[in-house]
Amino acid sequence: MRKLLSFLGALFLIFILFIVFMNFGMKRVVNRGDGYRMVQGSHMMGYSYESPYRDEYMPMHRFQQLTPEEGKEYLKIKEESFKVYSNYGLEINKKQIQLERELLKEGPDWKKVENLNNEIALLEAKVRTEIMKINHENTKR
Known part of the structure; x- marks a missing residue:
């Protein structure tokens, strides 16, 4: 009975992991995902620090460089x-x-x-x- 429950538990776990990987793909489960890119300044959050437009959107950065x-x-x-x-x-x-x-x-x-x-x-x-x-x-x- 114990072996049967262990087998069914392992089978259930494999089934759940299979569903997760099929729905989200390996990349989205293992990598950091979309939220990390947004914090780093993708199109959703505006321009990042390395952007050539940063002075338009970060005026304090420009102000700190003035005499x-x-x-x-x-x-x-x-x-x-x-x-x-x-x-x-x-x-x-x-x-x-x-x-x-x-x-x-x-x-x-x-x-x-x-x-x-x-x-x-x-x-x-x-x-x-x-x-x-x-x-x-x-x-x-």
């Missing part, structure tokens, strides 16, 4: 940009809320929707222009 004078100038530019965004951001949000309210109505006034979209676009264009001015003034030095 103290360049760091102060960089912070000044960021502060000026923040002021521009904060000045126009509230207005843009108000217009977007008005637009959402209009679209939630049973029969929205499409002329009003178009006007609100135009106003939002103009405000966003003003923000882009102000940021361009700040960047242009600070790159001339």
